[in-house]
Amino acid sequence: MVAPVVIVLAVLVLYPLGYGFYLSLTDANEANVARDIGAFHAPATYKMVWFDNYWSVLSGADGDFYPRLIWTVIWTLSCVVLHIAIGMGLALLLNRQMRAKLLYRALLILPWAVPAFVGVFAWRLMLNSQYGVFNDMITAVGLPAQNWLATPFAQKTAVIMVNVWIGVPFNMVALLGGLQSIPKELYEAAEMDGASPWQRFVHITLPGLRPVTNTVVLLGCIWTFNMFAVIYLLLGQNTTGEADILVTFAFRKAFTGVSDYSGAATYGIVILALLLAFSTFYRRRQLKTEQA
């Protein structure tokens, strides 16, 4: 029964991956790949350059990799931390008995139902520096208006903000589910023993949530590291390039100007290697704490 999935994945993921790896060892770009010009078929003229691409990326010779990597790590960390913190806060609040609970839950999950590109357009409208309602709101509470989609720092703040808005509901729902699976008896016993709310949170809630948080953090890091739509669509062509993470940068390499397929493929493989290393390390550390 698992065969269909394995076949589909193997064909549609492994083959392209292998081919991508092959491309990363060549100097393929738009000018030298095989293509049809009218009835005339031009054969590919690119050649193997072996690890030259990797060398120029990793040695910093192309000048783009390390700045993009640093920003990608900052972006991933800040998004994941905010996702978990806000998601956890809201999940804790929603996990109580109260009126209008279902209404709150439905409203809070709403951003998850909004397709990312619609959400991003809504934010672009709101963040417009001249007419956007967002500046009106923050000046109303005394903060200075910003040209959100223009300067690198404002762009970075804006993409993180939008991504947090989009990503919190998933984390909230997952953590809420985790909270509900913690046996009530544990809290009752702790109350009997006189544990304060804070002690109950630290000694029951957090350990009880660990299976959920482990998975959510790992998936969150992978998804955020590879997040495309938010950055690409929010900044569009206006980007200064400063707010590009590795993935959007690689996409621009492949599809703007003279398409640099080998360069984009190299970035892709490097991204994959980074994520693999991270998750292997994370998993191993996780197993260690479970055994301890």
Next chain:
Amino acid sequence: MTSATTHSPASVTARAEAAAPRAKKVRGREERSTLASVALHGTLILASLVAAFPVVWIVFISLGPKTAWQSPGEVLGNLSLDNYAKVLTDTDFPQWFGASVIVAGGTTVLGVFLAASAGYAVSRMRFPGHRQLMWSFLVTQMFPMAVLIVPLYELLARFDLIDNYLGLILTYATTAVPFCAWMMKGYFDTIPHEIDEAGRVDGLTPFGTFWRLIVPLAKPGLAVTAFYSFLTAWGEVAYASQFMGADHYTLAVGIRTFATESRADWAMMTAASVLILIPATLVFLLVQRNLVSGLTAGGTKS
């Protein structure tokens, strides 16, 4: 159990406080003061506003005249559905919408079917590579599309699947299925094995057991899977914009034709966005009751 071994003053007073109400048998974690109630509802109302505002805002702007986005104040005096009429009659919107329905519907059906069967297989059967398979599901989430998009293009082109709905559906399935299978596996793990055995005893085939007994029990998990697959396909931009020609644009690509390099036609964009939101919200409303239980028992617990 109640005999204390630690005697710090704090724990003693805390215990004393806890002990008194316990005698009345009414104290619970759920009881709170008026002030705490106000704080709780206040925080949740604020959070709900933040969550809903961008959506409310585009609905609001879409109901106004063409220049409403520059002067939102005009909207209330000039409410109209003109933007909607224009989007639906003067543009290719209905066509994009149809394309998205086909692609998202196809992805959902294929995604749910593949994820459920794979999740069940991993949950119940022991086969070589069983553990590696779960790991490889996770690894597929790490493949950045930047590396996949060019080779995938070549691959689909070879099978004549470029500018073809099936090609896009298959591509989306590779994104959605691994995560969903992972989640379904966790969900199936919570369904007792005795049910499978009972089915076997009653003479059902493995597939029969799965289809007749397990699938109905796994509805919350399947609902989340359907929701996730649908949204993946409904909102994806990068593949759709590279793989589809103008005749087969999906909404995500089509709506971008309302925005040029320098300026966006916000009247059209907001109206179109609201129309795009409607099916997503409907799917969401259908499954939202199941989201929490489906996601919990599922992937988050593997």
